[in-house]
Amino acid sequence: MRIVTDISRVSATIFPSGTPSPSPATTSAKRLHAVQEVAFTLADGIAYVRAALDAGLSVDEFAPQLSFFFNAHNDLLEEIAKYRAARRLWAGIMADVSLQKIRAP
Numbered sequence: 766m767r768i769v770t771d772i773s774r775v776s777a778t779i780f781p782s783g784t785p786s787p788s789p790a791t792t793s794a795k796r797l798h799a800v801q802e803v804a805f806t807l808a809d810g811i812a813y814v815r816a817a818l819d820a821g822l823s824v825d826e827f828a829p830q831l832s833f834f835f836n837a838h839n840d841l842l843e844e845i846a847k848y849r850a851a852r853r854l855w856a857g858i859m860a861d862v863s864l865q866k867i868r869a870p
Contacts, residue, residue, distance in 0.1 A: 786832045787813055799838075799847040806833055807854055814862055824863055 787809035797805070810831065817827050835851065837844050 786834060799843055802835060803847055803851045803854070806835065807851065807858065810855065811858060814859075818862075824859075828859060828862075 787806050810833065813831065814824075814828065818824070833851065833855070835848065
């Protein structure tokens, strides 16, 4: 995780579009279901956020540049539902993180 936070710190100042992106590249080869793919990817995203916060980065410095790459499969409706669910879950997670930072002394 140290390399993730170091890259996030440098990219936030020098080139803002270069932050690390949690992606299920390693999970796609394992033939996971859509729910599992979203769960593992968001878990990676949460780990990135925690590591960045522990390293002293502000949420506003790195969070806007995080992007996720999901695999697209043949079932169109399932993929649409997966993308929408992941977006809503991540928005809720980041709202909780922002609220915790505001409430923290």
